[in-house]
Amino acid sequence: MDTMTPAARRLTLAMTTLLATDAVGGVLAVTNDVNTWRTAWSGEALLAAPLPMIVAQLLCTVLAVRSGRRWAAVPAYLLALACLVSVISGFFDGGLANDALGGALVAFQVVLLTVTGAVGLAAVLRGRELHRRQVAPAAA
Incomplete structure (x- = not known):
């Protein structure tokens, strides 16, 4: 029985897409001599998130979608914050202007x-959905 809400399904789909994008990005970085296999998912990565960030994002996603309780809003909001930091750093860490990247890799x-x-x-x-959820009264 599928008990996931539409918000939980959207988050799961978005995170799955991000995992695939990070995987493809690392491979693209290696095949285009932008990174080595050792650095493609490290702090030096130009086309993927570092592995610790990927793991943290995945963990937050699992915690946010596997529970319908209000506390699961915390990992959802932490994930949102991590994504915001990632996007901002993407514009200011010099990656977009890196000379090693051609037009297709910048795209x-x-x-x-x-x-x-x-x-x-x-x-x-998902966090808003969980935060707004009323705690069900305990069964008598």
């Missing part, structure tokens, strides 16, 4: 930032 970075922003928006919507 991919914009896609990555857009998908990250979509995850953040989906996380806010």
